[in-house]
Amino acid sequence: MSTDPDTILLETEDHMTKSIEHLKKELRGIRTGRASPALIEFIKVDYYGSQSDLKSLASISCPEPSQLLVKPFDAEAVADIKRAIEASGLGLNPIAEGKQLRISIPPLSGDRRKQFVGLCKKLGEDTKVAIRNARRDGNKHADALKAAPKQIPEDELEQLKNEVQELLKKYEADCDTLVNAKQKEVETL
DSSP: OOOSHHHHHHHHHHHHHHHHHHHHHHHHTSOOSSOOGGGTTTOEEEETTEEEEGGGTEEEEEEETTEEEEEESSGGGHHHHHHHHHTTSSOOOOEEETTEEEEEOOOOOHHHHHHHHHHHHHHHHHHHHHHHHHHHHHHHHHHHHHTSSSOOOHHHHHHHHHHHHHHHHHHHHHHHHHHHHHHHHHHOO
16 A cells, blocks of 8 residues: 555556556547558457457558458468457458458448447546546545554645546546547548
8 A cells, every 4th residue: 555645646647547548449449431450459369279469460451441451470360360350349351361361341330430439438438437446546545644653744635635636637638538539530431
């Protein structure tokens, strides 16, 4: 457990930063109608009994704006990768061409766009919950300092709580910015 206000503040900010980084990673995987390697790089592939990210098993390129090319490092993995992409829920249909897979990215329908906008909002809300949990934990550690043998002045503890609240506002604003940008991207034809 943290024993001084600076450490509590740093740990709280670290948790909030990690939440935002996770949101960025999740948003990259949401389709926008344009081909992007980020769309499929984190798909989990069952490879020799363990779950691995696609990007660690293959190179992913974008030869055309509406097409992805997946070249597995191990030619034996083509079938496993194809199965994982089909099961990912992204609505993609990879075509095996020898030792590689070609994926045509179909344009998004209006309903599909609405689903992805909803998913963006849900990811944003989940991130805000994680950020608020970091604030709660930071405040809990601050309250624990009151009972610590080495007394910290009341005004210092109040200042710490105010700084934690400011971090919350900053990271919630960052979350909203990321989600809104992705929603606009999804809604743009």
